[in-house]
């Protein structure tokens with residue numbers, strides 16, 4: 167199975183780069199608001215049974231495609247579609263292709279990434295996000311950095327000459343930045359004062375003393391018996407022999423259980439939403455949204471403002487659901503994230519996680535100190551920052 171998947175993707179990549187464009191055409195397209203696979207198939211005269219053959223879980227993934235997702239279409243010399251590669255989330259994509267029998271087939275396959283460990287140092291000359299974009303052309307990274315320091319730094323207080331250092335993993339799909347550009351360590355100066363954030367083994371960020379600065383603590387939205395399904399972007403289902411994703415946490419709970427707003431915000435949706443059944447969506451500050459699905463009844467209406475803990479609905483078993491439960495989804499800038507990372511259960515790191523955190527933090531702090539010192543000297547002797555940066559990049563790569 168894995169071999170076939172890689173072969174298929176290889177075929178696509180191969181045709182993408184090796185076949186002269188005069189014969190075949192690869193087009194980059196953008197998934198627009200309200201776009202559906204059904205309409206896409208219709209438009210391109212691909213049999214609609216392809217859509218109807220998808221199972222309910224894949225159907226949910228299709229409904230969750232981020233607006234503005236870049237996808238690829240390969241056409242033959244007559245303009246007929248040979249292959250389509252459409253990312254469904256950060257880890258999976260839908261692959262449509264004509265088989266040897268001339269029939270279209272669709273399957274969900276893992277996205278193949280090119281990843282590189284990178285470091286970045288910037289001396290601010292303009293608005294931070296602009297400076298980051300200018301230097302990296304990586305919009306996802308710029309977004310991730312501002313998000314990480316959102317509650318820690320007042321970006322308006324950043325002065326010209328303040329510095330930013332970031333160690334991260336750069337991810338590219340088909341040569342373009344795509345998916346989460348994971349930050350491992352970062353330092354930003356705010357009027358000369360240094361603020362740090364380090365990624366720990368629990369997937370959360372802490373400062374150099376191991377204190378969590380994550381103040382956006384969402385609450386668990388209901389009382390529950392057990393968690394029946396956790397968040398995952400890519401899971402191989404050994405029985406179904408296919409890839410699955412689950413964009414939320416399922417809390418098994420009897421029908422009629424009180425569902426509370428996980429954070430204060432505004433109701434932007436209350437109604438039926440495909441496989442999700444009766445659903446409420448709340449919009450919160452700073453790009454967060456929460457989704458509550460398979461509900462029995464609504465206790466709020468669109469446009470209403472709600473406070474953390476306020477009753478918004480009663481749980482149920484509507485939509486594509488295998489038993490009474492609440493499906494709780496959390497998105498940040500329209501990307502599904504693991505709610506468990508934003509619900510604060512623990513006071514901080516302890517035991518082996520704490521020890522590992524202390525060790526890696528020490529290394530990153532030293533690296534940053536060295537970078538800043540070299541930078542100080544270089545401004546005296548005239549070595550350009552670019553040179554410093556690239557040499558640091560290489561050494562990081564070697565070390566991993």
Ligand SMILES: [Zn+2]
Nearest residue numbers: 414415416493
């Ligand atoms: Zn669910």
